[in-house]
Amino acid sequence: MAELQSPIGSAYVTGDHGNAAGGVGVTIRERIGLSIIQITAWSDTIPEVLTAIGSATGLVLQNKPGLGRVAGEKSVFGFAPGRYFVVAATPELELRLRSVISADLATIIDLTHGRTVIRVSGPDAEWVLSKLFAIDFSEHAFPIAYGRATLHHDIHANIQHIDDETFDLYVFRTFARSFWKTLGHAAEEVGYKVE
Template structure:
């Protein structure tokens, strides 16, 4: 089986870009080593869904809007009532979640081939993302582990804060190239590295 091609194509150019004379303000990477699964809880089953997510991932996601957790390359967060985004470097993530979550409890959708995962890391990450999204990216407004579902124009994006300077963004694969270029334009002012 052939290795899947990146939707970023020719726009993924490793190296330093933009105004890097004063240093690199950001590092942009494509995370192509993860599985992405969405879980939706039926009415009254959120505690059971959260327990199953915890059993499979080891991450205890609080029952609070936007709340999430991350550890290493694994993460999970709620992005709307009863809907959760789970990410892990595991080919069998969907299968393990299906075993842990009965049909009468909720639904599971593998989004791995429909989404592109982009990591933005560095001291200017909040500032650059604020150029693109009408969200408070400060740690007070967007704590570590939390996630949001939002739009940049018509490009739907799920965003999770991984640590003080790191965010993971998940965009539809068909919009990935355009969004990557937009992100590069927004980051050019502070200098960025593509890895």
């Protein structure tokens, strides 16, 4: 897989920004080198597709809305009935999935070249993201490893809760630079670091 050039471009400025004098509330970085695959199962094939995803990735899912799994650089999460993102830092992810999921079970679409993944982490991650999205980011409402599909104005995003203080945001590459700037503005109040 050819390495993609970041759509964030010159807006990606490393270092501390905003009100960082009292400490950094969030760290923001682009995750690169990932394969992002969307799988859409037919309603009667969901259990079989989930089993196949588990055999291809080692990440076993139950058939519950939003449920996901995270293991290092690999993750999988549901964001709508029968729809899943499968992510790994390996170029052969799509081939692995196609070897265990036939066309009569589900559709498989490689979104690697169409999405940018932004990781937001830190003690103020929930606070900053709550400014942008009308969802509850607390662990009670949005458990670790779960996923959500939502909007920030007209920018669609898939979000996965990675750990206590970390979220991965999947946005269309065409909106990545604009969303990156918006995210920076939202984080200025608490101070943020770009890695």
